[in-house]
Amino acid sequence: DIQLTQSPSSLSAFVGDRVTITCRASQNIAHYFAWYQQRPGKAPKLLIYGASTLASGVPSRFSGTGSGTDFTLTISSLQPEDSAIYFCQQTHSAPTFGQGTKVGVK
Amino acid sequence: QITLKEAGPTLVKPTQTLTLTCTFSGFSLDKSGVGVGWIRQPPGGALEWLILIYGDDARRYSPSLNSRLSITKDTSKNHVVLTMTDLGPMDTGTYYCAHRPEGPGDFFQDWGQGTLVNVSS
Numbered sequence: 472d473i474q475l476t477q478s479p480s481s482l483s484a485f486v487g488d489r490v491t492i493t494c495r496a497s498q499n500i501a502h503y504f505a506w507y508q509q510r511p512g513k514a515p516k517l518l519i520y521g522a523s524t525l526a527s528g529v530p531s532r533f534s535g536t537g538s539g540t541d542f543t544l545t546i547s548s549l550q551p552e553d554s555a556i557y558f559c560q561q562t563h564s565a566p567t568f569g570q571g572t573k574v575g576v577k
Numbered sequence: 578q579i580t581l582k583e584a585g586p587t588l589v590k591p592t593q594t595l596t597l598t599c600t601f602s603g604f605s606l607d608k609s610g611v612g613v614g615w616i617r618q619p620p621g622g623a624l625e626w627l628i629l630i631y632g633d634d635a636r637r638y639s640p641s642l643n644s645r646l647s648i649t650k651d652t653s654k655n656h657v658v659l660t661m662t663d664l665g666p667m668d669t670g671t672y673y674c675a676h677r678p679e680g681p682g683d684f685f686q687d688w689g690q691g692t693l694v695n696v697s698s
Binding site: 472503504505507514515516517520521526558560562563565566567568569570571 | 614616623624625626629637638639640641673681682683684685686687688689690691
């Protein structure tokens with residue numbers, strides 16, 4: 472299995488702040504990578520695929536970068552509705568997910 | 578618009594077999610690159626991918642659960658059925674089915690609302 476190490480496990484920031492979440496894969500997965508947002512009580516929502524392609528309807532304040540083993544999700548200007556848990560996923564082989572990052576808005 | 582919905586029992590006894598049905602609309606599961614997967618999430622926990630079936634009937638299994646899982650599709654009814662055997666308390670959680678779109682990488686573009694399964698005697 473390809474293991475994903477996601478950090479931090481939680482963070483809290485102010486509205487308008489820039490927020491960064493990172494994910495490291497245990498082996499090279501090129502651009503086979505996705506990010507999801509999960510609000511409380513809801514199903515996950517795809518944000519980013521192919522490491523950097525924004526999914527349809529996702530606000531442009533979300534962006535993804537990285538390739539190989541290191542990947543980053545950035546929220547350029549945090550909004551109240553961004554309060555959620557964010558999961559990374561490698562899509563290179565048998566899919567695996569990170570442990571999640573809980574983002575709170577102060 | 579793509580929709581998916583899971584259906585099945587909410588309570589299952591230990592050692593029993595779980596059968597969940599995913600009914601979908603808005604896409605056709607008859608192309609090799611399109612798929613439907615199952616992902617589960619224990620209460621307060623992380624996501625765990627279980628299994629994936631593609632339009633050409635190929636399957637992909639979680640290595641750790643391979644021996645307990647099976648999946649079938651009925652293209653005419655737009656159904657996918659997951660079967661998991663020998664359930665235990667650790668299998669308690671919310672089970673999601675999700676649409677894997679055509680293209681590189683097994684990611685999940687659209688998700689069902691999820692169904693909560695409790696394994697308890």
